[in-house]
Amino acid sequence: MAKGKDKQGNTLARILKAYSSGDLDDKLKPVEKKPGKQAHPRGTKRARDGSPVEETHAITKPKEPRGVEAGLKERQEKRIKSENTKSTPNPKPFGKGAQKGQKPNPLLEARKALPIWPHAQSIRAALKKNNVLVLTGETGSGKSTQVPQFLLSEPWCQKCIAVTQPRRMAAISLARRVAQEMSCPPPGRVPGAKVGYSVRFDNATGPHTRVKFLTEGMLLQEMVRDREMEEYSAIIVDEVHERSVNVDLILGFLKNLLSDLENGRLKKRKNPLKVVVMSATVDVGALVQFFGEGSKESEDTQQTLHSDVSSTLVGTQQNQDISTCYIEGRQYPVxxxxxxxxxxxxxxxxxxxxxxxxxxxxxxxxxxxxxxxxxxxxxxxxxxxxxxxxxxxxxxxxxxxxxxxxxxxxxxxxxxxxxxxxxxxxxxxxxxxxxxxxxxxxxxxxxxxxxxxxxxxxxxxxxxxxxxxxxxxxxxxxxxxxxxxxxxxxxxxxxxxxxxxxxxxxxPEILRCDLSHALLTMVAAGIGLRDVFSFPFLDPPPRGAIERAVALLHDIGAVTEEAEIANDALTMAKFPLTPALSRVLIEAATPERNCLEDVVDIVSALSTEDIFLNLANEERKKEDAEAARRGFYRRSGDHMTLLAAVQGYLEETSDRKAWCAKHFISHRAMQNVVKVRKQLLELCQRLSLVPNSSSSVDPPTANASPEEHTKRVLQCFARGFMRNIARLMPDGSYQTLVSKQTVAIHPSSVLYGRKTDYLLFTEFVFTNRAWVKGVSAPDVGALEEVMRKVVLGDGDGE
DNA sequence: GAGCACTGC
CATH class of the missing domain: 3.40.50.300 (P-loop containing nucleotide triphosphate hydrolases)
Known part of the structure; x- marks a missing residue:
């Protein structure tokens, strides 16, 4: 190793050491560090799942015919048709008693056969009386499709009803189903369409949409834009039991909103907002307590609710504002x-x-x-x-x-x-x-x-x-x-x-994930950094987890030294990306870096599934794939390799599918990359990260050599991922500079098996060992410039 | 020498 390099490395290590020593963290006002700092990590290593274990019994190879009866009954096999949409709860034989002579409406008959149908009146009554309804219904009860239709003609329901779903497919198929049941045009922008959906890359709502199925992330974005939710008369939060981070944020925002409305703190709304929380299992008690002010311990709630399996409605004494309802499912015994x-x-x-x-x-x-x-x-x-x-x-x-x-x-x-x-x-x-x-x-x-x-x-x-x-x-x-x-x-x-x-x-996911993105969303919705500690979480994450997220946001410049929200934070919150990747984009737009377009390509590829097909199983193909992809491989590592692949795809204009097959690249992934890329470029435009196209712009880094260009791109990533730098140790392993964690380059990386002084990585996962993925090998000088600027506050990075 | 599942202006 060259002496100079080593020395540079030491400088870098020193900077990072100063950085990690806590000097900076102490400047974060809301963070009350506990005296005993988390000295050593909790045990992370676990036996690998399915590690070789002594076999206790040998498997009996089926050779002698034993089951005589099995052969006899197979004649009757008949496949039951079933649709893969949750919106069609068991198309069981219905309407046997449907009156002949009247014009039969099979869809209406099917709706009437749903377990939820008889409860329509009491659901309406519950929401007439109270603003919140907690509805539990098992699979196949029909709640997702029917509840919005029950409410649509209520006098308080003048505007739109939102129904959230955890998955895009569910939002779309439910919207189609409900449109059918309401005899409306299918979801779309056509004027007549009363039912619509809104998911990423696909907004099928129009001026007359009354029922809108959307993913949780989409509703969250709308909440950030208009926290009073003026557009809606009711918000139905479905599948709450899955407890995604997004649903937990939605519930917290709704709780805040309801109490603000009740206390007259918000003036825009004329009618109260109705909230229906739907869940499959029995978290009723927790949800009722959550919305029922939370101040009173309601011990009886659970019991009251459980005794209410057959009837429909319970107003508990402690929580008079909340109705509950239980709908039986339709399920065969197992x-x-x-x-x-x-x-x-x-x-x-x-x-x-x-x-x-x-x-x-x-x-x-x-x-x-x-x-x-x-x-x-x-x-x-x-x-x-x-x-x-x-x-x-x-x-x-x-x-x-x-x-x-x-x-x-x-x-x-x-x-x-x-x-x-x-x-x-x-x-x-x-x-x-x-x-x-x-x-x-x-x-x-x-x-x-x-x-x-x-x-x-x-x-x-x-x-x-x-x-x-x-x-x-x-x-x-x-x-x-x-x-x-x-x-x-x-x-x-x-x-x-x-x-x-x-x-x-x-x-719930919120107790086991990095909270920095959630915090950024909250901040963008107008919640002060100090108030995130008192945000109404259904399950509040430990204080340490929030502190850690604040520190991460400080790393990337979303939080200032004075523990204030930085302007950049609001920009970052507008990207459908992790905060670190948003930071990378902002960095790429600075005049010194000037490589936004290329960084957008890389970030797009990083934020979707792997574009390189995994052919681990097909030995022969694996070698072909290596050969076919070799053209994309870049010495500097995975990030520039991704760039080469994305650009190769974009340059192919005749048959992209064939191009993907030829290069062993996932066409599905690439199509998604292109969508994300388009979305990000539009956002950059709108957020003025990109100079207006009218002005004469230099092509990105036109004046830079390829090496200089690579350096700039990697500097952007270093800015977003400061803690993700590892150094080659004398024994040939890599150790992260900040947390001193030994890491290995994942076999999917183009740098796998290579030795290089420093690694910069964008993903860090522990499976059977601590792997880093998305790995590049930047010049030490490139890293140092970023570190110096960030950590020591040098104005110009020199 | 290896990757549970979702999502997003």
Missing amino acids: QTIYLPEPTQNWVESALIHIFQIHRKEPLPGDILVFLTGREKIEKLEKLVNEYAEGLEDSLPKLLVLPLFSALPQHAQQRIFMPTPHRTRKVILATNVAETSVTVPGVRYVIDCGKSKIKEYRNALGLESLLAKPISKSAADQRKGRAGREAPGKCYRLYTEDGYNGFADRTQ
């Missing part, structure tokens, strides 16, 4: 079968159960297996196919279908295709099948009892992705998947004691 003894090797156990079910149970009845991730899915897929070859001819065939979200769309669609004759489907799925995708035809569920969960470690600024035991509610959700069409069975690959040891509910 038998639960536990393991007698716990097992470590649940992949093998799943294998045994699949074949036991297949031998014992008649068709139809597909099997849905919940596993943790792609690796286990592919392992089990191979095993099942292997053992299926030994199946006697009298038994039906097995069709194994993997299902995880990284799977190409056409492969995911296979689960909806009709099952071939005398065949049983075995779907091996991740959590996608728990909420996002409804797999038709399932009567048997096998649940491994684990799922991979992302958690953020405040002390390290590191997220971990580890397989952990699921909660009781998640286990019950999985089990419910067996009873959508007929009575079913659920095999749990754990003991009953194991189940009893699960947490009741999955920990």
